Amino acid sequence: MKKIIIGDHIVKSFGVKDDQRNVLDGVSVEINEGEFVAIMGPSGSGKSTLMFALSGMDSLTNGRVIFEGMDLTEIGEKELSEIRRIKMGFIFQQPTMLKYLNIIDNIVLPSMRNNRKNAPKIAEKARKLMRRVGIGDFEKRDITQVSGGQLQRAGICRALMNNPKIIFGDEPTGALNSKSSEDIMDIFSEINMEGTALMLVTHDAKVAARSDRIMFMHDGKIVSELKLEKFNGKDIEDRINEVTVKMREVGI
Amino acid sequence: MYNRIIWNDILKSKLITLTTMIFVAVAAMLVSLAAILVFNLSGSLDTLMKNAKTPHFMQMHSGEIDTVRLESFAKQNSNINTFQVVEFLNIDSAQIILGNNSLANSIQDNGLSVQNEQFDYLLDLSGNIIHVSDGEIYVPISYMRDNTTKIGDLAIISGKEFVVAGFLRDSTMNSSLSSSKRFLISTNDFAEIKDLGSIEYLIEFRLKDYSAIGEFEAAYTSAGLEANGPTLTYTLFKTLNAISDGMMIAVILLVSALVVTIAFMSIRFTLLAKIEDDYREIGVMKAIGIHLSDIKKIYLAKYAAIAATGSILGFIISLMFQGILLENLRLFMGKSENSYFAIVLGIIGILIVFLAIVAYVNGVLKRFKKITVAEAIRFGTSQEKKVVAKRFSLVRNRLxxxxxxxxxxxxxxxxxxxxxxxxxxxxxxxxxxxxxxxxxxxxxxxFIQYMGIGNYDLRIQTNTAEKIKDIVKTIDSDSAISKYVVMTTKTFKVKTSNGSEENIKVELGDHSAFPIAYSVGRAPAAENEISLSSINADELGKEVGDVMKLVIEGREKDLRVSGIYSDVTNGGKTAKALFSDNTTSVMWTIICVEFSDKSLVDSKVLGYSDKFDFAKTSDIDEFVSxxxxxxxxxxxxxxxxxxxxxxxxxxxxxxxxxxxxxxxxxxxxxxxxxxxxxxxxxxxxxxxxxxxxxxxxxxxxxxxxxxxxxxxxxxxxxxxxxxxxxxxxxxxxxxxxxxxxxxxxxxxxxxxxxxxxxxxxxxxxxxx
Incomplete structure (x- = not known):
């Protein structure tokens, strides 16, 4: 299978000269096209940092990240921005929305850059996505007028607007209740089935259980991996148990 | 601990701290300078006018004078302390040569005078009454300022030689705004040269009670005494003396207000930015129970340090700069007795700036109260509540x-x-x-039309009425002249609304030849019409269409106000009419001339200046400039x-x-x-x-x-x-x-x- 992202001996250090700490300590990962990867690990293990490093949102101390054959550490800020805008989607734990734009404007934002002539088409696509994730009626609402779950759905719509190759999620259900969380995960599974690769950072076994592969991190290193069958909507309890056992095994 | 926090913070934002401090320093410097200047100005002015014994009332008069009548008026009026008539010998400026410079181009009325005996003394630069010897001349300070002459220069006045022995301060005519300038010579020299110019009288009074100046002025006018010239009072002298430095102080105050505002704004913006930067830390400090006032102190201390340093720096700079700004003031008015007190006031000024800044920072820091711990720790920035501009939507934007x-x-x-x-x-x-x-x-x-000057090329002004005919005859026969008009200015009495009488200067002649701009109405076109300058119209309370009464040789004449115009000549207090009058004496005559060929103006000015050396001939552009x-x-x-x-x-x-x-x-x-x-x-x-x-x-x-x-x-x-x-x-x-x-x-x-x-x-x- 074709690899979409290759992380090659990634090192990310924080701190001052004499007191440096490697948050990522020579991590190498590969993600295939259409693959759903979950990253688990205790707090401070470097999960989010890895996600930010692979998506080009953070600079590396050492190592390389290859996205579709392009070395993200070598290209300029403009090209990197374009890759993030067109080929990647992002969903964060807190809904990262611009406060002075309403829901639909926030969703269309990345698609509208240099593309205002296609505004009607873009708006139509946004409405379609909003209906699909169940927030079709909230188009003109302020971001303060909807719930956290609804905002997270809006975030998903925004991430999907440019038909990305991969969506990165940093604890996307972390701030939601279990019902909302399940709904969101259903949407993620659906997106993945349609061929978009996913890389989610999570603490939650229920979320990880839907993935194809789970990477376990500890002290800036990938210490273990668990491969699962492609999730088809069935046997979720068994998958959760399998993940939980593995988590215990690696000490999370 | 505070010192360390402040120092670290200053090191981290050197540029912004420096900018803010510079603004505070400039603001403090200006406020302190303004305070120092105000006190020095009022002190110097008081000293000058006290030493010179400035007259409380001065009537300038050209023409015949009845000294006996004036003396009897002075005896009868109980408010008069002392009274004197001073002779001022008007000399054609072209006849005054100081060192290598001629005053031919000066628009000042330069004249000679002797030292007064009772008051209105002319003082030397140490503030002492000048005792002038024969052959010496003391020159108005303004000619020292513009480097026209220096001590020891040879001065030639109407052919007589003098040595410039020094410079004088004249408490009545020092100001550049005052149109006359007095040169001081000895009584013997004055007697010798008296016939070479025209005498103008300065009728001067010192009053016992200056607050009753209004009544005194009315009494002088109603007594029908000599009044063929401007009337000036102590308050006006004070204003004239104070105006140029006063304007400088006003400008400094204005600029300092502006700089203080900018300093406040720059403090506000940098402080808000700092609060946003430290939002999470402030939240954490609140969360762990540090008292709000203690958190505030950290920020307040930094700005208090900046404000204190800036203020002290500003004060030191103001002390360094005060010399330059006071130079003019000291030259024209002498040293002030208040100079130490002025420095104390400067310190009070910077203290006010310092306290205002601290109070302002304290006010801005009030928003700490609004920072909620949860919001600060969770978001790290303030979460403003905003109303989204709904009609302005990205999905509908095509523009x-x-x-x-x-x-x-x-x-x-x-x-x-x-x-x-x-x-x-x-x-x-x-x-x-x-x-x-x-x-x-x-x-x-x-723009000269707004100044009460018509659009002509050359003007010849003379106070010598007898020689007008010669001028007119020459001009009439000059084929290069396309148009000319003779305007005579005379003083009449006008009845004011409360029945009292005031003097008014009226320019008589054909006002349609070189029209000026009228703000309301038009130029007088009939014998019974008069137009007023805006200042006169305001003072007399007249509007277009109103009727006013002039008193000519004891008889009242009704004139209808045909228009109001702007005027900057003669203190802005003029009137224009075209009635004929042969009874009142002429104050001055102006002949306005227009040439068919404008390129001739320069040579004609020279020609007429030579020919009519008793008159003042000027190119209108030169006059305006x-x-x-x-x-x-x-x-x-x-x-x-x-x-x-x-x-x-x-x-x-x-x-x-x-x-x-x-x-x-x-x-x-x-x-x-x-x-x-x-x-x-x-x-x-x-x-x-x-x-x-x-x-x-x-x-x-x-x-x-x-x-x-x-x-x-x-x-x-x-x-x-x-x-x-x-x-x-x-x-x-x-x-x-x-x-x-x-x-x-x-x-x-x-x-x-x-x-x-x-x-x-x-x-x-x-x-x-």
Whole structure:
């Protein structure tokens, strides 16, 4: 299978000269096209940092990240921005929305850059996505007028607007209740089935259980991996148990 | 602990700390200077007028004088302390040569005088009464100031030689605004030279009770005493003496108000940016139970340190600069007795600046109360509650690029935040355009019509009535002259509304030959009509159509006011009429001449100056430039200075504002970058915000400049006598170059202020 992202001996250090700490300590990962990867690990293990490093949102101390054959550490800020805008989607734990734009404007934002002539088409696509994730009626609402779950759905719509190759999620259900969380995960599974690769950072076994592969991190290193069958909507309890056992095994 | 925190913080933001401190220092310097100057001015002025024993009332008079009648008036009026009649020998300025310089081009009425015996003394530069010896001459201080002459120079007055023995302070005629200048010579020399000029009398009184000057003036007028010339009072002398330094103090105060405002704004913006930077830390400090006042102290201490250093620095600089600014004042009026007290006042001034800053910072820090721990720790920035501008939606936007749209939308959504910047831009536009328009207006050739001067080429002015016929005869036979008119000015009495009588100077002649601009009505066209200068119309309470009574040789004559015009000549108090009168003596005559060939003007001026050496012949352009030239060049300098000041203010305020915005909006910027917006996209968004605010600012500023600015400029000019005028706008500079300069300044500051946006790290600001 074709690899979409290759992380090659990634090192990310924080701190001052004499007191440096490697948050990522020579991590190498590969993600295939259409693959759903979950990253688990205790707090401070470097999960989010890895996600930010692979998506080009953070600079590396050492190592390389290859996205579709392009070395993200070598290209300029403009090209990197374009890759993030067109080929990647992002969903964060807190809904990262611009406060002075309403829901639909926030969703269309990345698609509208240099593309205002296609505004009607873009708006139509946004409405379609909003209906699909169940927030079709909230188009003109302020971001303060909807719930956290609804905002997270809006975030998903925004991430999907440019038909990305991969969506990165940093604890996307972390701030939601279990019902909302399940709904969101259903949407993620659906997106993945349609061929978009996913890389989610999570603490939650229920979320990880839907993935194809789970990477376990500890002290800036990938210490273990668990491969699962492609999730088809069935046997979720068994998958959760399998993940939980593995988590215990690696000490999370 | 505070010292360490403050020091670290200052080291981290050296440039901003330095800028703020410079503003505080400049503000403190100006306030302290203004205080020092005010006290020195009032002190020096009092000393000068006390030592010189300035007259309380002075009536200038040319023509015959009845000393006996004046003496009997002085005896009868119980309020008179002392009284004297001083002779002032008017000398044609072309007949005065000081060293290598002739005063031929001077528009001052230069004349000779002897030292007075009772009061109105002419003083030397140490403030002592001058005792002049034969062959010596003391020269008015203004000729030392402009380097016309120096001590030891040879002075030739109407052919007689003198040695410049020193310079004199004249408490009545020192000011450049006063049109006469007295030179001091000995009594013997005066007697010798007396026939070479025309005598003008200064009838002077010192009163027992100056507060009753109003009654005294009325008594003098109603007694029908000599009054063929201007009337001046102690208050007017004081004003004239104080005006040039007073104006400098007013300008310093104005500028200091402006600098204090900018200092406050820069403190506000940097402090808000700092609070946004430290938002999480403030939340944590609150969370662990540090008292609010203790948190405030950390911030307050830093600004108190900046304010204290700035104020002390400003005070020291003001002490260094005071010498330069006091130089003129000390030269013209002498040293003040209040100089030590002035320094104390300067210290009080800087203390006020210091306390105002501390109070202001304390006020801004009140927002700490609003910071909730949960919000601060969770978001790390303030979560403003905003009403989204609903009608302005990205999905419906076809007009602007997305970046420009986002910039403008932000301005609409957070109008209050941008109000301060808008205000600064409006003010900057205003202070760029108004002086520029004022300069264009007064430097325009047609502006002389507002000054009460018609559009002719040459004027010949003489006080010698007998020789008018000679002049007219010569002019009449000169074929190069296409048109001329003779205007005689006489003093009449006018009945005021309360029945008392006042003097009024009326210019008689054909006023249609060289028309002037009338603010209301028209020039007098019939024998029973009169037009008034705006100051006279105001003082007499007359409007067009009103009837006023002139008293001519004891008989009353009704005249209808046909128009009101602006005038800057003769103190702005003039009137024009065309009735014939042979009874009253002529004060002066002006012959206005127009040439068919303008290139002849220069040679004709020279020719007529030689021919009529008893009269003052001047090219009208020269006349205007001498009357208004210094004002025009001051306004031009002021307008350049205004442009520089406004642009500096614009750059600094925009820069600080943008830095504050970037600090406030790190989170939004990180989101944008995560979503694939480039650094240049983000800079474009910020530039659109500032350019949008700038466009609104320029429009409002220009509207304000052309309305309020015109009114203010009119008021300023009205104080010199011109009533109404409309701005002459140079569209290229006012509507293109000035906005362009503002645009360049704003874009430059925005680029500089948003340069940090590129350094904002996505993961630092979004990572949970």
């Amino acid at each position: 602007y690029s997305t970046n420009i749209f986002l910039g403008i939308k932000d301005v609409f959504t957070r109008k209050r935040l941008y109000a301060t910047m808008l205000m600064v831009l409006v003010i900057s536009t205003f202070i760029i355009i108004v002086p520029q328009n004022l300069f264009n207006t007064i430097s325009e050739k047609s 001498q009357t208004l030239g210094s004002t025009i060049s001051s306004v031009q300098k002021a307008s350049f200075a205004a442009i520089v000041v406004a642009l500096i203010i614009t750059v600094i305020v925009t820069l600080l504002f943008m830095k504050m915005l970037i600090a406030k909006e790190r989170y939004s910027i990180a989101i944008m970058k995560a979503l694939g917006f480039t650094n240049s996209d983000i800079r474009t968004q910020y530039a659109s915000r500032s350019v949008f605010v700038l466009i609104v600012g320029i429009i409002l500023g220009t509207l304000l400049a052309n309305t309020l600015g015109e009114v203010l400029a009119s008021a300023l000019i009205a104080s010199f006598g011109a009533a109404t005028f409309s701005f002459t706008v140079n569209p290229l500079t006012a509507y293109f170059l000035s906005p362009l300069m503002m645009l360049v300044a704003v874009l430059f500051a925005t680029k500089l202020g948003t340069s940090d946006a590129g350094q904002i790290n996505i993961s630092d600001n979004i990572k949970e």
